[in-house]
Amino acid sequence: MTKLEAVIQPGKLDAVKEALLAIGIDGLTVLEARGHGRQKGHTEFYRGREYSVDLLPKTKLEIVLRDEAVDGAVKAILGASQTGKIGDGKIFLSRIDEAIRIRNEERGNEAL
């Protein structure tokens, strides 16, 4: 099993969700996050005072997948969220040792 974490632009969430659903991935966890990578922040003005805001709103997805589904999921996310500009976000993959469904205690791939 593999955990896929993707930090994407908040505006791309719907497109990514639809792309994942289209290849049969129907479970995911979404977090509202703030952060920045190489992307610089922006400047806001309130009554003339400048505030440089470097932590920007982002959306983070967490999905745990069967290993054979990972490539398809990565492709779907790239396809739906890539604009080629700085700030598009990142995808991280990591191994998962075990998954347990709380309702009936199924384990491993069965629990996904």
Added chain:
Amino acid sequence: MNILPGNPPLYRRARWCCVLLLLFFGLAASAQTVSPQQLADLQKQVAEARGNADNAWMLVSSALVLMMTGPGLALFYGGLVRKKNVLSTMMQSFAMMAVVTILWGLVGFSLAFGPGNSFIGNFQHLFLHGVGAAPDPDYAATIPLQTFMIYQLMFAIITPALISGAFAERMKFSGMLLFLVLWSLVIYTPMAHMVWGKGGLLNASLGGRFPCLDFAGGTVVHITSGVSALVCALYLGKRKDFPAEQFRPHSVVLSFVGACMLWVGWFGFNAGSALSAGSLATSAFVATHFAAAAAALSWMAAEWMLKGYPSALGGISGAVAGLVAITPAAGFVGPMSALVIGLVAGVFCYVMVAKVKERFGYDDSLDAFGVHGAGGTLGAILTGVFASHYVNPIFKDAQGNVTGSGLLDGNPHQLLNQATGVVIAWVLAAVGTVALLKIVDLTVGLRVTEEQETKGLDLTQHGEEGYSLE
């Protein structure tokens, strides 16, 4: 509906004509012989109707002015602070609705409007003694003195609440309460008495020594609160870690709603200050609206040119600045003068807030001085320029002829009277506030601890949070 078959015979029509003629002459005769008693009754009824109309408007105005404090000002200020201080900021306004009300009933109204000396009232109306259905013709001849009292109370509530913008996010609730209670008594009541009270030094309509035109509180409300706000900001010092990214307003949306409520409530504030429902109220209403609109535009335009964006916060701040500046002038100037006052006020207050504050580095957190102190001073002076006897014939010479009101109305001397009012308001507010802050500082204390400031005043002063997730 004609149920008769054909026309009635001629004699019957003639008979009806006679009856009508008799009736007509009978009525005319009785009108000529109306008794003095009947006439007096009629006059009394007309006066009563007029009084009821005025009273209705004044009660609505009173409610509108209360709405300016809560929720208007509470929302306006609440949105501008950080999330962790939203309730404490709103409570600073709300607390005045409760505390000043009680104070006003016990002693405040008497000190402000009792017939005392040139500087302060007396104890004649202590515990609202003698404040009932009978009007006081010196203040408002057509409404109960009790209506006048409750209307003036709403002004006494919002004025100290305005100051809270300067010490937001760092003042102890207990210290704030004590300070603003003392402030109401030591600074607000004498200033209100001097400008509006019987025998007041600056009273323009009841023969004060320096007749200062202040229709709805440019000096009494905005200069006193604004200047005191500056003193508070200097005395308390900056907020911890200020300035940094986190000091952005947490919800311009709340501020937006609050500011629009202030705009609406201000009609009660300014048009209500006519103390009647006649054409003077209309004139003040119109002037108020034009100034607010012009100032909203001019602040936004200044921001657009200098920063590249016409911001929402800029628009609403400009509107409030225009409303502040037109307050002393509302019942003395026409709509086009109001427009000019608004245009100037929007740019002037923007410069005070964005440039002057930055230059001197004081942390007037929500710009109580930059908007109310600066806008109030500007408005008081411009009132002396634009006041017109066509709008409100306030000054008369010894023979009873109406004379000019302001500079452009052929009365340049009025500028001096306006300046006198401004200087007295500035000095009273500045000196009084320093003294009161010192007293509170030495007794209950002014500032929260650093740790409390980090945690937020909502949690540490009130034991609750404005927003909790589920």
